[in-house]
Amino acid sequence: QITLKESGPTLVKPTQTLTLTCTFSGFALSTSGVAVGWIRQPPGKALEWLALFYWDDDKRYSPSLRSRLTITKDTSKYQVVLTMTNMDPVDTATYYCAHRGLFYYGSGTYYAFDYWGQGILVTVSS
Amino acid sequence: DIQTTQSPSSLSASVGDRVTITCRASQSIGNYLNWYQQKPGKVPKSLIYAASSLQSGVPSRFSGSGSGTDFTLTINSLQPEDFATYYCQQSYMTPYTFGQGTKLEIK
Numbered sequence: 001q002i003t004l005k006e007s008g009p010t011l012v013k014p015t016q017t018l019t020l021t022c023t024f025s026g027f028a029l030s031t032s033g034v035a036v037g038w039i040r041q042p043p044g045k046a047l048e049w050l051a052l053f054y055w056d057d058d059k060r061y062s063p064s065l066r067s068r069l070t071i072t073k074d075t076s077k078y079q080v081v082l083t084m085t086n087m088d089p090v091d092t093a094t095y096y097c098a099h100r101g102l103f104y105y106g107s108g109t110y111y112a113f114d115y116w117g118q119g120i121l122v123t124v125s126s
Numbered sequence: 127d128i129q130t131t132q133s134p135s136s137l138s139a140s141v142g143d144r145v146t147i148t149c150r151a152s153q154s155i156g157n158y159l160n161w162y163q164q165k166p167g168k169v170p171k172s173l174i175y176a177a178s179s180l181q182s183g184v185p186s187r188f189s190g191s192g193s194g195t196d197f198t199l200t201i202n203s204l205q206p207e208d209f210a211t212y213y214c215q216q217s218y219m220t221p222y223t224f225g226q227g228t229k230l231e232i233k
Contacts, residue, residue: 037222039170047162047170047213047224060220063127096169105176111217112160112175119169 002026004036004097004117011123018084018122021074022097029073029080031055035100036080037113038071040093048093052100053080087124094119128152130216132225138233143204147228149197149214157193158218164227165210174199175217206232 008020022036029036038050051071052060061069070083080097098113129152139145149159157177162170172181174190177197187202201208209232214225 039224046226047164047215049215049220049222049224052220052222062221103175103179105179108157108176110158110176110179112172112181113162113170113215114172114175114181116169116171 002099002115004099004115006095006097006117006120008095008120008122010121011125012087013126014088014124016087018082018087018091020082020084020095020097020120020122022080022082022117024078024080024097024099027099029053029055029078033102033109033111035111037098037100038080038082039096039098039113040091041096041119042090042093045093050095051082089124092122092124094121127221128155128216128218128223130214130223130225132212132214132228134228135226136229136231138231139204140233141204141206144200144202145204145230146201147199147212147214147230149192149199149225151195151197151216151218154194155216155218158216159190159192159197160215160217161190161199162213162215163208163210164213170213173212201230204230 004024034055037052068085096119097117099115101114103110159177161174164170178190211229
């Protein structure tokens with residue numbers, strides 16, 4: 001059974017750095033093709049993809065936030081950590097981590113976020 | 127970046143209706159298109175991957191179609207539990223992008 005859970009501060013001040021941890025179970029991040037992603041959702045707004053950590057330690061970021069984001073894997077290999085620098089009130093959102101699963105359909109391999117954490121609402125305010 | 131644009135942004139329908147939501151990608155993405163359902167205050171749920179393949183446990187009244195740049199999510203015989211916001215997401219390449227969402231409301 002795959003589960004993920006986000007943890008971290010729920011209130012940060014402008015200009016501070018946010019560090020969120022995704023603790024997961026039920027899968028190994030070392031399994032070929034697997035990835036863990038971070039997605040956020042401002043109140044009442046759409047989902048926004050932030051970053052992805054791959055099974056081979058590769059990483060991808062949203063271009064618009066690339067300079068502020070870092071995604072890493074804890075040495076325990078069951079946690080993925082996202083840091084976002086220089087937080088601003090517009091970064092107020094629910095932050096989700098999610099398992100990117102692999103699906104085989106026809107002759108192709110497809111990816112989707114099939115398991116999500118419960119989300120953590122982070123408010124940026126002085 | 128590949129942009130994904132959904133239409134309409136909101137939709138009113140009645141129980142038993144058939145509804146269709148459209149997602150358009152700014153360039154061809156083959157069939158690397160996913161659909162998610164999100165109910166108020168809840169976590170998004172994966173419905174469809176590869177444009178048309180239902181996730182395990184998703185009712186058969188949901189269906190997806192399309193390839194290239196144009197995709198649709200169809201819900202036949204709407205049930206009360208289907209009223210939610212639906213998002214498309216392309217997984218063809220990073221940065222993965224979500225559509226802006228379609229809120230399906232009860233008429």
